[in-house]
Amino acid sequence: MKDYQKLLNDLASKGCLRSLPHVVHDGKWIERNGQRMLNLSSNDYLGLANDTGLRNEFLDSLRASSLPLSSSSSRLLTGNFTVYEELEQLLAHTFGREAALVFNSGYHANTGILPALADKQTLLVADKLVHASIIDGLLLSGVSFLRYRHNDYDHLEQILQKETSRYEQVIVATESIFSMDGDVADLNRLVSLKRNYPNVMLYVDEAHAIGVRGARGLGVAEECGCLQEIDLLVGTFGKAMASMGAYVLCSQVIRDYLINTMRPLIFSTALPPAQIAWTTFLFRRLLQMESRRQHLAAISRRLAAVLHGHGGEISNSHIVPFIVGENEECVWTAEQLQRHGFYCLPVRPPTVPKGTSRIRFSLTADMTDEEINHLVAHLSEGINA
Structure with a gap:
């Protein structure tokens, strides 16, 4: 029998041991051990989860x-x-797509859609830095898969040139905004590549973009003008949308096929109807949230600028990495930030590559200019010391 305590001890010796934090939430603030800190680790990008007016109205x-x-x-x-049907019809109509299907979570979507659609005549090709749920979807599919270098579309094209003739279909999977670096995929380049190969399908996960990007908040695909060009457009409700669940926008045929073959959908108790109603309530108000999106973009640019040369130059979104390097130093940096009133957490391997441990700043639209000024001033002092 395995010695699990020894394995835990090994993780601790590498600075990789994790535990569930004991914290008290108060809107955008976190309270722990009597200390009140600004929550810079939340995915509540639009600040809707803390909006008591919207909550009470609902x-x-x-x-x-x-x-x-x-x-x-x-x-x-x-x-x-x-x-459920009302939300799916609303999604399809808003995105201008033929059909939509709602799931219990983004993890369910990514571990269910790919295995359902793939068979031995399918090749899956994914960006090197896609989320763990997409990686698990690749593994669960049980079919051949390849990874292309992160956002390296020349490398992707080389793979497609070599492999597409050998398979009935090829599914290329990427995120639009990457969760650890905050950088953005070139969806127009991906669409252009797809057009060159009739058996290629494009799978894009907009988990970190829905709500915060595009004129109506419909994500990077809307921003790039390619909503109709992505075969499988996936997103979540658990981040900027302040709810729970996920969706895919696709053809009616694909929707029907997923209903018949996607195991996480078939064998899971559905989300509570009241939860779906809350999602619908918020989604109908996306168009009215442009001022939140603009404020979030502005404070994100300011934070990225002060972290230029330390990871900020990588980001093009509200997710801004502060790359520290080694695990122990990253943990120490996070603790120092917490002591100064900023609730930041260290992100370490295997979530990110070895030697790139970082603080992942995740900004939300309910943060004020004054609060960001305080953070920027503290970081500038530490970086320039």
């Missing part, structure tokens, strides 16, 4: 409805409430 409408707090079944049995 709860008033929920009280007047008969929506249960549990679906009590999978969607293929008795869990397919009309609010």
